[in-house]
Amino acid sequence: MRLSLLICAATITIAGCSRETPPADKIPQSEEGAAEGASATQGPDASRAPNPLRNVYFGDLHLHTRNSFDAYIFNVRATPEDAYIYAKGGTIKHPMGFDLHMNSGPLDFLAVTDHAEYLGVVPAIDTPGTEYSKVPYAKDLFGKDRATVISAFSRFGASLSSGEMLPELTDMSATASAWRETIDSAERNNDPGEFTAFVGYEFTSAPEMRNLHRNVIFAGGDVPSMPYSALDSQNPEDLWRWLDERRAQGIEALAIPHNSNGSDGTMFERTMWNGQPIDRPYADLRARNEPLVEVIQVKGQSETMPLLSPNDEFAGFELMTSYIGAAKGVTKFEGGYARDALKRGLEIEDEVGANPYKMGFVAGSDGHDAAGPFEEDNYFSKAGVLDGMPALRGSVPPPQYKSWADYDAAGQATPVSATWASGGLTGVWAEENTRASLFAAMRRKETFGTSGPRIRVRMFAGYGLKGLDLATDSGLREAYENGVPMGGDLAGDGDRAPEFLVIAMRDIRSAPLQRIQIVKGWTDGDGKSFEKVFDAACSDGGAVDPETQRCPDNGASVDLSTCAFSQDKGDSEIKGEWTDPEFDPAQNAFYYARVLENPTCRWSTWDAIRANVEPNPKLAKTVQERAYTSPIWFTPTNVR
Amino acid sequence: MSAETPASAKAKLTAVASRAAREPLLQFLAAGLVLFWANGLLHGDEQRAPADSIVISKGRVQQIADSYRLLSGRMPSQTELHALVDDYIDEEVYYREAVAMGLDADDTIVRRRMRQKLEFISEDANASEEPTEEQLAARLASHADEYRLPARVSFRQVLASADARGARAEADAVAFLEALKSGAAPETTGDASMLPSAMPLTTQQGVASLFGDAFAAVLFAHADDGWFGPVASPFGAHDVLIVSREAAREPSLEEVRVRLRADWIEARRRAKREEFRTRLRERYEVSIDWPDLYAQTAGHAAAGAAGAE
Numbered sequence: 001m002r003l004s005l006l007i008c009a010a011t012i013t014i015a016g017c018s019r020e021t022p023p024a025d026k027i028p029q030s031e032e033g034a035a036e037g038a039s040a041t042q043g044p045d046a047s048r049a050p051n052p053l054r055n056v057y058f059g060d061l062h063l064h065t066r067n068s069f070d071a072y073i074f075n076v077r078a079t080p081e082d083a084y085i086y087a088k089g090g091t092i093k094h095p096m097g098f099d100l101h102m103n104s105g106p107l108d109f110l111a112v113t114d115h116a117e118y119l120g121v122v123p124a125i126d127t128p129g130t131e132y133s134k135v136p137y138a139k140d141l142f143g144k145d146r147a148t149v150i151s152a153f154s155r156f157g158a159s160l161s162s163g164e165m166l167p168e169l170t171d172m173s174a175t176a177s178a179w180r181e182t183i184d185s186a187e188r189n190n191d192p193g194e195f196t197a198f199v200g201y202e203f204t205s206a207p208e209m210r211n212l213h214r215n216v217i218f219a220g221g222d223v224p225s226m227p228y229s230a231l232d233s234q235n236p237e238d239l240w241r242w243l244d245e246r247r248a249q250g251i252e253a254l255a256i257p258h259n260s261n262g263s264d265g266t267m268f269e270r271t272m273w274n275g276q277p278i279d280r281p282y283a284d285l286r287a288r289n290e291p292l293v294e295v296i297q298v299k300g301q302s303e304t305m306p307l308l309s310p311n312d313e314f315a316g317f318e319l320m321t322s323y324i325g326a327a328k329g330v331t332k333f334e335g336g337y338a339r340d341a342l343k344r345g346l347e348i349e350d351e352v353g354a355n356p357y358k359m360g361f362v363a364g365s366d367g368h369d370a371a372g373p374f375e376e377d378n379y380f381s382k383a384g385v386l387d388g389m390p391a392l393r394g395s396v397p398p399p400q401y402k403s404w405a406d407y408d409a410a411g412q413a414t415p416v417s418a419t420w421a422s423g424g425l426t427g428v429w430a431e432e433n434t435r436a437s438l439f440a441a442m443r444r445k446e447t448f449g450t451s452g453p454r455i456r457v458r459m460f461a462g463y464g465l466k467g468l469d470l471a472t473d474s475g476l477r478e479a480y481e482n483g484v485p486m487g488g489d490l491a492g493d494g495d496r497a498p499e500f501l502v503i504a505m506r507d508i509r510s511a512p513l514q515r516i517q518i519v520k521g522w523t524d525g526d527g528k529s530f531e532k533v534f535d536a537a538c539s540d541g542g543a544v545d546p547e548t549q550r551c552p553d554n555g556a557s558v559d560l561s562t563c564a565f566s567q568d569k570g571d572s573e574i575k576g577e578w579t580d581p582e583f584d585p586a587q588n589a590f591y592y593a594r595v596l597e598n599p600t601c602r603w604s605t606w607d608a609i610r611a612n613v614e615p616n617p618k619l620a621k622t623v624q625e626r627a628y629t630s631p632i633w634f635t636p637t638n639v640r
Numbered sequence: 641m642s643a644e645t646p647a648s649a650k651a652k653l654t655a656v657a658s659r660a661a662r663e664p665l666l667q668f669l670a671a672g673l674v675l676f677w678a679n680g681l682l683h684g685d686e687q688r689a690p691a692d693s694i695v696i697s698k699g700r701v702q703q704i705a706d707s708y709r710l711l712s713g714r715m716p717s718q719t720e721l722h723a724l725v726d727d728y729i730d731e732e733v734y735y736r737e738a739v740a741m742g743l744d745a746d747d748t749i750v751r752r753r754m755r756q757k758l759e760f761i762s763e764d765a766n767a768s769e770e771p772t773e774e775q776l777a778a779r780l781a782s783h784a785d786e787y788r789l790p791a792r793v794s795f796r797q798v799l800a801s802a803d804a805r806g807a808r809a810e811a812d813a814v815a816f817l818e819a820l821k822s823g824a825a826p827e828t829t830g831d832a833s834m835l836p837s838a839m840p841l842t843t844q845q846g847v848a849s850l851f852g853d854a855f856a857a858v859l860f861a862h863a864d865d866g867w868f869g870p871v872a873s874p875f876g877a878h879d880v881l882i883v884s885r886e887a888a889r890e891p892s893l894e895e896v897r898v899r900l901r902a903d904w905i906e907a908r909r910r911a912k913r914e915e916f917r918t919r920l921r922e923r924y925e926v927s928i929d930w931p932d933l934y935a936q937t938a939g940h941a942a943a944g945a946a947g948a949e
Contacts, residue, residue: 089845105849128753131711139749171711454849456834471832505834508852508874539803571803572875573833 050431053476054446056456057428057438059109060087060372061200062215062258062297062364067178068202069118071368072126073141073153074384078370080112080185086371088195094380096388100371103378104454104509107425108433110189111200112182113215116229117160119201120178121169135168157325161209163234172226179227187221192434199223203239203255205230209326211262212236215294215364216243219252219439235273237282240289254442256362258294260341261302262324265332268341268357270348283354292442293338293359295449295628296424297366298373298382299324303594303628304339312533314517314596314624318421318451327416342631343521343529346588350527360445360487360630361592363424372423374452375509376623377563379422379603387417394418394616395607404617414618422452422603427627429458429485445487445630453510455627459486459593460501461634463493470503470575486592487630492637497583500632502536503575504595510625511598512570514539515551518578522589536593537576540569546581556598558622563601563609570598585636592631596624694732696725704728762916771904773893779904780893786903787896791888792841793859795880797851798830798869802876805831813870813877820867820879835875841886851875 064071065080075095082092089106091099124132126142140152159166183199190197198217205212214236216227228242236255243253260267272282295303300320309315321330334340338359345357365372367382381387390396394415401407427448430441441447448457458470462483469475479501484490490498502516516537523529535544538551545552556569580591599622601609608615615621704724708716716724744750771779780787798820800813816830826837835850848856855873859880862868869879893900 105845128757131707142749144748173710458834469832471834475832503834506874508848508850512874573801573803 050437052431053473053480054429054431054441055433057108057196057430057433058425058454059107059111059196059428060365060367060374060423061111061198061217061256061362061426062113062202062294062366063087063110063370063372064114064202064366064368065112065370066123067120067181068114068368069122069156070115070153071370071384072122073149074368074386076369076384080114080182080370081189083112083370084110084185084189084197088189092371094369094371094388095384098380098388100369100380101378103375104507106195109196109198109428109438111198111215111217112186113200113202113217114178114182115204116175116201116227117204117231118156118169118175119227119229120174120181122156123178124174130174131171132169132174157209160204160206160230163205163207163230165231176226179225183221183223190221190435193432196433196435196438198435198439201227203228203230203236205234205236205239206324207234207266209323209328210264210266211259211324212257212267213259214239214255214257214290216253216255217439217442220435222251223253224251237273237285240285243289244285252439254292255290256292256294257290258297258364258366259299259302259320259324260293260336260338261300261305261320262322262330263336264323264330265335268335268337268344270335270344278348278352278356280352280354283348283352283356286356287354287358291358291360291445292362292447292630293341294364294424295338295361296363296421296451298420298423299366300419300421301424301451302337304337305333307333308337308340309531309533312519312531314533314594314626317623317626318419320416320419322416339519339521339531342590343523343531346521346523346590347527347529349588350523355633358633360442360447361449361628362426362442362447363449363451363628364426365423367423372425373603374423374425376422376452376601376603376625377606379606381417381420382423383417387415387420390607390611392417393420393604393607394619395604396611396613404614414616418604418616418619421623424452425450425454427454427456446485448486448627448629450627451623451625453507453597453625453627455504455507455510455513455595455597455625457504457516457593457595457627457629458502459629459632460484461488461490461498461591461632463496463498465499465501466577468501470501471573484632486632489633489635491635492585494637495585497579497585498634500536500578500580500591501575502578502593503573504593504627505573506571506597511565511600512539512556512572513574514554514556514570514596514598514624516574516576517594517596518580519592519594520580520582520589522584522587524587532582533594534578534581536578537574539571539574549581554598558599558601560601560605560615560621561609563606565598565600587634587636589634590631591634593627593629595627597626599624694729696729700728701725759913762913769905769908771901771908775904776897776900777893779900779907780891780896783903784890787891787900789889789891789895790843790845791860792843792886793847794839794841794883795859796826796838796883797835797881798826798837798879799833799835799875800870800877801831801833802874805876809876810870810872813879817867817869817879820881826881830879831876833875838883841884851878 063083065083066072066077067080077095078092086092086100086102087107087110089102091101094100121132122141124130125135125138127133137152137155140148143149155166182201186197186199189195199221200215200217203214203216212234224246228239232238239255243255246253257267271277272279293302295301296318301318304312304315305319306315322328323330330336338361341357341359345355348357349355365374365382367373369380369382369384373379373381381393387393391398392415395418397404397407401410401412427450428438428441429446430437460470460479460483462479464482465479468478470479500518504513504516506513515535518534518536519531520534521529521531534549535551538544540554542552542554544550554569556566558565602620602623604619605615605621701721705716705721708720708724738744744754798816800809800816802809805812819829820826839847844856844860847859851873855871855878858871859882862882865882867879867881870877871880
């Protein structure tokens, strides 16, 4: 009591000595405008006029902050405002105390996509005086004992798995205020011409833990008063109908599915939610609302995998083959990967006349630290205190073990975060860096995804493209006039085989490029689909072997003791013309480009070298970073 | 109750009283009362309120009713309100008793929340403070380095591609340079690439993120006009023409007003928080009895433990 009087006396000059508790809605807010720091270095510049031949912009369409229920439990306290500071090239803190900063410079755009379910609720539970803080497990959620925390936290996972809202958390006021914060910080940080901030959120549907997550990205700043969440309905069809209704009110948005690799085959099914085969209205509804798919992020790539693409020797890259948040292996890979979905789409189109899976490619980080770990040599994973240090993510043996042999002998399993990748980035070809221009590009799918490096890639298909140089303005202008860019539809011209032009440029902070490949998928007349990978352009003056359709090995290597890679192998820029040697003018087909870098050290190898220990023998030591363009779809016309 | 005679009730009360007098809780409460009374003497009448009286103000009832409305979407009925107020009284009674018994003292969560609350209060008091023009200008002057706008250049570049020309790239770039100096059009000289042939005003960091650090360093160190080169990058050998330069400069207050204001408020808040903490700490004499094991390396041991978990 004496102490309280003393403190009262000390406080009196600052706050008065009130007996009232602070109002419940006083959640400490981040300071306005703190993110101005990064962008203030570049003033307005008249020469940054819209470019009709389109510039490339790099950004992250998938990022979480403290407002996500899981991020807060991972001790993340960084706000959406902090996320923009990081994206604009600034420095923020990891929950374990170290600095987070991108070596490759600022991004051009960002969407903060916190989980809509329990948005802002866990921070509210941890705020004294709120009604939320009275839930009986509040103390367990923020205690020191890991097992107690996990047990208290598991009720959120169970709720998302069942789709039932926890009855004690039906008050939506914390969600409303966090959604407001999401919108306000995006509005504040959107800087037309310099930096685009999209308002977004994650629709976290996971029926029985099968991942059906989507990110919803709004075109403008005028957005619904509340996000539509998986606690409203786990059925993505309901989300699409909600998006249709918003569109009718003039609020434009799209949904981007991600981590189909953790869906156990349910992301791209042949059937609808009610179990009936996909029909035309479903295909239209889906294609209208989901023109894009996220092909790679920290929790692995969802392009394809070796069991689905046995003849693709580059498919075994950053695979995640387990459920998300559950120690359960995926058993069904069909329906869980984008390439397979594109093929299914063609099959379904043959049958019902519309393609539900006509998706362009993007990529993101899914970072939960308000920051994406895009660089292998600057890696911090994605889940705060769960994996912020190498010993927590399986790249360095924990201190009580002398070696990996010791670790294995003790029966310790490799943590799942060891298999995670660096964050992906979305590249967008657009006239200027504004919401309208970038969103339009996303709508027409003139986008590509990368595994993290800022690889630039363009692809065009059409007739009369031969001899055009995509490195020149005149070549680009003619390519746009006579062909379609990535994401487009190409109608056949009799029996003529279309011409493809591809060009790619390396990221100066990553490795030179090794090759550009074209991935083709097609259907025969009988509703069966196929795929094949062709090398289209090789580095180091190499030519594609017409037998194997592969470039010669360019001999690039990595020194695993230093991570230094060959400086004289690979190209800074690769370009090529390509025509399909197996072209059949009667077949529906899609073509997308995949660009491969020379091998470089994986983040886990960087971690091990820095700790002066042997890299974990269970993990790949090197990766071939890559970029994937949106497909171009070929539709036959005037067939025999 | 009703069966008791006044005499037996009185005897019982006496027994209870004498037993109670030996209870640590009551002794504690009595000591508290004495302190409260002493405090009243020192600080005047407004401090004096009997420890066993609970006064529910109109404002408090209104607050209880309002928070019910927030949760349920309607005002409470008379009966509900009475029950809510009654529950509040119970809460207050239990709270006071629990505090008196010291139940809050060894609870990590309670302690942490008390600290949070106090921190909120101390920060809250400053949250609405707005800086004056003079204060903004002073901050800009005293933190000039933080707000300095970095140098920028705009330039054209012509590439002799290492991919296409290999070891000849540098010699070819020298030849391109001669041609450019004698008036050749840059658009038709050298190798086309995805690199921009002209860059608008860009910082050194911006140039480096596209062309590499070495290339950017050469450009920002170069002071002369006209085409020069070759400048090496991983793409090959470049000839460069600096079109315009903008030296690093101090911004006007207007250019950085939004950021200045935010930084001022944050700095103010941090200073107040720190000042408050220091003043509190001054009131306590702290002595730490380090176990022998940690006596030498207390700081390091703590840092190690945090990292390992």
